[in-house]
Amino acid sequence: MLHIVTQYLRDSVEKYPDYPAFVDQKNTLTYSETLVEAEHIAFDLVSRDLFKKPVAVMMDKGVGSISAFMGIALSGNYYTVIDTKMPKNRVEKILETFEPSVIIIDKKNEKKAIEIGGEYVIYEDLIEKNLETDDTAAVKTAESRIIDTDILYVLFTSGSTGIPKGVIITHRSVIDYTEWVGETFHFDHNTIIGNQAPFYFDNSVLDIYSTLRNGATLHVIPQMMYSFPIRLLEYIRDHKVNTIFWVPTVLSRVADLDLLDKCEIDCLKKVLFAGEVMPARQLNAWIKRLPDATFANLYGPTEITVDCTYYIVDREIKDDESVPIGYACMNTDVLVLNDNNELVKTNEKGELCVRGSSLSMGYYNNPEKTAAAFVQNPLNNLYHELIYRTGDIVHYNEIGEIIYDGRIDSQIKHTGHRIELGEIETAVFSNSEIRSNCCLHDASKDCLVLFYVGTIGEDDLRKYLNTLLPEYMLPNIYHRLESMPINMNGKIDRKKLKEQIGG
Amino acid sequence: MNEQIMEMLNELRPEFDFEDSDDFVMDGLLDSFDIISLVSMLEEKYECKVDGLDIVPENFSSVDVIVELVKKSGGKS
Numbered sequence: 115m116l117h118i119v120t121q122y123l124r125d126s127v128e129k130y131p132d133y134p135a136f137v138d139q140k141n142t143l144t145y146s147e148t149l150v151e152a153e154h155i156a157f158d159l160v161s162r163d164l165f166k167k168p169v170a171v172m173m174d175k176g177v178g179s180i181s182a183f184m185g186i187a188l189s190g191n192y193y194t195v196i197d198t199k200m201p202k203n204r205v206e207k208i209l210e211t212f213e214p215s216v217i218i219i220d221k222k223n224e225k226k227a228i229e230i231g232g233e234y235v236i237y238e239d240l241i242e243k244n245l246e247t248d249d250t251a252a253v254k255t256a257e258s259r260i261i262d263t264d265i266l267y268v269l270f271t272s273g274s275t276g277i278p279k280g281v282i283i284t285h286r287s288v289i290d291y292t293e294w295v296g297e298t299f300h301f302d303h304n305t306i307i308g309n310q311a312p313f314y315f316d317n318s319v320l321d322i323y324s325t326l327r328n329g330a331t332l333h334v335i336p337q338m339m340y341s342f343p344i345r346l347l348e349y350i351r352d353h354k355v356n357t358i359f360w361v362p363t364v365l366s367r368v369a370d371l372d373l374l375d376k377c378e379i380d381c382l383k384k385v386l387f388a389g390e391v392m393p394a395r396q397l398n399a400w401i402k403r404l405p406d407a408t409f410a411n412l413y414g415p416t417e418i419t420v421d422c423t424y425y426i427v428d429r430e431i432k433d434d435e436s437v438p439i440g441y442a443c444m445n446t447d448v449l450v451l452n453d454n455n456e457l458v459k460t461n462e463k464g465e466l467c468v469r470g471s472s473l474s475m476g477y478y479n480n481p482e483k484t485a486a487a488f489v490q491n492p493l494n495n496l497y498h499e500l501i502y503r504t505g506d507i508v509h510y511n512e513i514g515e516i517i518y519d520g521r522i523d524s525q526i527k528h529t530g531h532r533i534e535l536g537e538i539e540t541a542v543f544s545n546s547e548i549r550s551n552c553c554l555h556d557a558s559k560d561c562l563v564l565f566y567v568g569t570i571g572e573d574d575l576r577k578y579l580n581t582l583l584p585e586y587m588l589p590n591i592y593h594r595l596e597s598m599p600i601n602m603n604g605k606i607d608r609k610k611l612k613e614q615i616g617g
Numbered sequence: 618m619n620e621q622i623m624e625m626l627n628e629l630r631p632e633f634d635f636e637d638s639d640d641f642v643m644d645g646l647l648d649s650f651d652i653i654s655l656v657s658m659l660e661e662k663y664e665c666k667v668d669g670l671d672i673v674p675e676n677f678s679s680v681d682v683i684v685e686l687v688k689k690s691g692g693k694s
Contacts, residue, residue: 338642341652342673367653371669573631580632585648 117262118285120188122292122326123149130303130329136177137353138334143177145329148184154241155185155218156253162216165190165256166264170214171313172196172205172223176334178237179313180322182218183267185240187285190256191215192265194280195314198223203582205230208270208278211479262286268478269316271416272525272534272587280478281416283319287472291419292323294444298424299384299408301357305330308355310340310364315531316416317389320359343368347377357384359412361530362392363560369396374403388412388421389530390560391518395433413439413518416532417487417502419472422446423516438515439508446470448516449501450508455492458509463519466508467491467501474502526555528562531586538562538589541582545570550598552606553589556615563615564589567598618663618687619680625658626680640678647677659683663692 116122123145126135131146143151159169169191171182179195186193194212196205209230217234219227227234266285270278295301301324309332311317325332333353339345347368349355365387368374385400385407392411401409414421425440442448449457450464458464469491476484491499507519521527525534535553542551547570554563566575572592579588593614599607626635629651638644647655655677656667667690676686 338674341642341648344670344673371672373669376670577632590654 116289118187118257118260118264119266119288119292119323119326120152120184120257120260122323123152123184126326126329133303133329134331135325135329136180136332136334138176139336141177143181148177148181151178151181151241152184152188153250153253154243154245155182155237156188156256157243157245157249158235158240159186159189159191159216160252160256164215165259167191167215168194168212168268170194170196170209170212170217172198172217172226173220173237174198174222175313175337178220178241180332181241182237183313183322186218187260187266188253188257190260190264192267194268194270195312197312197314197584198226200584201581202229204278204584208280211270211277211280212268213479260285262289263475265475269314269416271532272537278537279480279483281316282475282478283416283419284475287419287474288319288323290445290471291319291421291443292327294446295320295324296327298426298444299357299386299410301328301330303329305357306353306355307332307357307359308350308353309334310358310360311389315389316420317359317361317530319420320386340364343371344373344376347373347379350379350382351377354381356381357386358382359386359388361389362387362396363390363529365400366393366396369399374399380404382407384408384410386410386412388414390527392437394431394435394437397427397431397437398433401427411437411439413516414443414468415502415504415506417474417504418446418468418470419474422468422470422472423448423466425515436517438511439518440515442468443470443472446472449491449493450510450516451492457493460510460512460514463507463509465522466504466506466516468504469499469501473500526557528555528560529586533562533587535562538564538579538583538587541579541587542566542575544582545575545578548575550606552598552608552611554608554611554615556591558616561590562588563591563593565593565595565598565611565614567595618684621662622659622680622683622687625655625662629654629658635680638679642674642677652677655683659687659690659692663687663690665690665692 127145127149132144134142135145135148136143169186171193173179183193219234220237262285265282266288268280268282270280307321309321321332335349409427411425412421413423423439425438447469449467452458452464476488488500488502491501505522508516511517538553539551542548548568551566556563599610633646641647676682
């Protein structure tokens with residue numbers, strides 16, 4: 115019985131040992147090379163007597179990170195991903211929650227590990243060591259002790275109090291999700307995926323584990339190319355990429371620049387997207403260019419591994435129409451509940467809630483937040499059964515497709531990243547020259563607008579926030595106000611501010 | 618035009634010193650959002666339309682090449 119993700123790797127090694135599994139700008143790892151690297155990393159962790167312990171990976175995005183994930187998994191431990199470009203302050207907050215037993219870091223970033231303090235090992239040193247037969251046997255012994263409900267990874271998302279939340283995902287969840295992806299989209303050994311998602315973003319889970327399951331190839335496309343859309347298309351053409359799973363922002367940018375017919379990308383057969391709303395106009399431009407390709411809109415929070423609903427585009431979507439998020443994925447149940455916790459009727463809006471084997475075990479080291487979001491299924495009063503309340507408002511249309519309407523709270527999606535506006539506000543507030551602030555998302559332009567009252571100038575505030583927040587959370591537009599509008603409850607009048615940005 | 622473009626760059630990324638850079642892209646001074654914003658700013662200011670095919674690293678490495686790009690795109694100084 116398939117019960118741990120490392121079996122995907124071992125099976126593919128057996129079938130396709132010398133086939134390229136992971137490719138980045140500098141290196142290519144075949145399946146057997148990936149396993150060898152992973153075993154080296156696993157052996158180090160086993161030697162430290164670590165089992166079911168947290169291990170952080172802080173490396174520049176590339177094939178080495180994937181070896182590290184696999185090594186940690188083989189040793190029976192679990193990983194989180196720390197972006198090497200993330201501001202120190204945020205890294206510290208994540209590490210405070212995650213408390214890694216050890217950090218795996220690449221040579222280039224060693225300085226950062228020294229600054230952080232604590233135990234770390236250098237990836238390059240680990241994979242250069244010689245392993246004896248006994249060593250790989252020790253790794254196999256550790257691996258044999260893992261069960262499917264053990265944690266595979268913890269991914270940190272934005273939290274409203276300024277403390278990022280670590281979503282716990284098990285081997286079972288990833289296997290069930292990956293099996294669904296493979297069967298639904300007919301992935302196989304010939305699949306060549308072009309990765310866009312950063313590895314700290316859940317969309318990358320589809321890329322990595324679908325590759326391993328199918329003995330396919332994953333290209334980690336250099337980040338810089340996303341600034342220059344024509345280069346992306348040339349990459350697809352030159353490497354015969356046939357499958358992509360990108361955020362709509364990137365797909366839209368390519369379409370908006372009229373580049374689709376400027377490059378021979380007929381090799382592309384599957385275009386999947388998730389992470390934010392895909393505008394129909396840009397989607398239609400892609401469909402026109404690649405009429406025979408499969409296009410699918412996927413939807414889901416990190417708490418359900420990656421996705422819980424999907425829609426394979428099977429009819430014409432008008433430019434001003436919402437692209438449906440479709441139907442529940444296999445082995446996942448979607449409940450759309452109204453304010454009275456009853457299932458909604460057609461066209462009635464409600465909160466999308468979800469249950470299934472891909473559900474997270476909760477937030478790491480955070481029982482309060484876990485209890486608030488993972489709750490007893492209100493439709494079941496007979497036994498313990500958890501659902502996750504996504505905070506997303508949806509409805510069923512006349513033909514039974516689920517349509518996304520927006521967020522309940524101030525959590526928003528910006529360039530594909532999930533952001534709690536409160537986290538940005540908390541960071542702004544941390545500056546002593548700030549008296550008040552309010553951050554809003556202008557969905558029509560997908561930009562973050564910050565209103566603030568204080569003595570600090572815009573440039574200085576921008577520089578200050580740069581040291582606290584990851585790039586995607588930095589406000590794009592700043593408005594310095596004399597005073598903040600206040601509503602009847604004494605709270606900042608967000609409605610009034612929204613009117614200012616035309617929302 | 619050179620000075621105006623330098624001003625735009627400083628507006629986009631006040632924390633970086635563009636004067637000291639030999640290659641804005643290779644030195645990591647401009648990310649994907651900045652490139653898109655800069656193109657919009659250039660198009661508005663100089664009433665031109667930058668062709669998607671011209672949005673490549675070599676056209677954003679220095680102020681001089683950005684000026685060339687604007688001229689090529691029909692920009693008025």
